[in-house]
Amino acid sequence: MKINPTVFRWLAIAWTIVMLIGCLTPHEELPGELVELNDKMLHAAIFAPFSILWILAGVxxxxxxxAGILLGGLIEVLQYILPINRSADWIDFAADGLGVLLGIGLAWAVQKTGVVAG
Structure with missing residues (x-):
């Protein structure tokens, strides 16, 4: 059974919104479990699904x-300029890019399986 790209489009939109909310939420309002995780791995881990979902949606x-690199850069700029007790970090931006690349590789592998329509 092939999965329609429209499903992935809605999932990609939802995931992008969740990413923005999570990355722009004031630090003190984040759950303790998220704060304790390795920040760089977390950045890569949230950008990989971003790439996978958008590619499987047909982008x-x-x-x-x-788009992933621009979004990562935008998030870091917003963390720098908004009064949300978050700080911009070039290494976070690099981790975002690594996550985007990882997601692209995984999406390519999934597409090769033929599970996604299109």
Missing amino acids: RMSHTLI
Whole structure:
């Protein structure tokens, strides 16, 4: 059974919104479990599904790469300028990019299985 890309489009939109809310929530309002996790691994872990979902929704890998990098940069800029007790970090931005690349690789592998329609 093949999965329709529309399902992935809605999941990608929802995941992107969740990412933005999570990354722009004031630090003191985050659950303790999230704060205790390795921050860099967490950045990579949230950007990998971003890439996977958008690619499986039908967005080109190159466009997803650009969008992921721009989103990671935007998040870091917003963490710097907004009064949310969060700090911008170049290494977080690099971890975002690594997560995007990991997600692209995983999405490519999933597409090769033929499970996704399109």
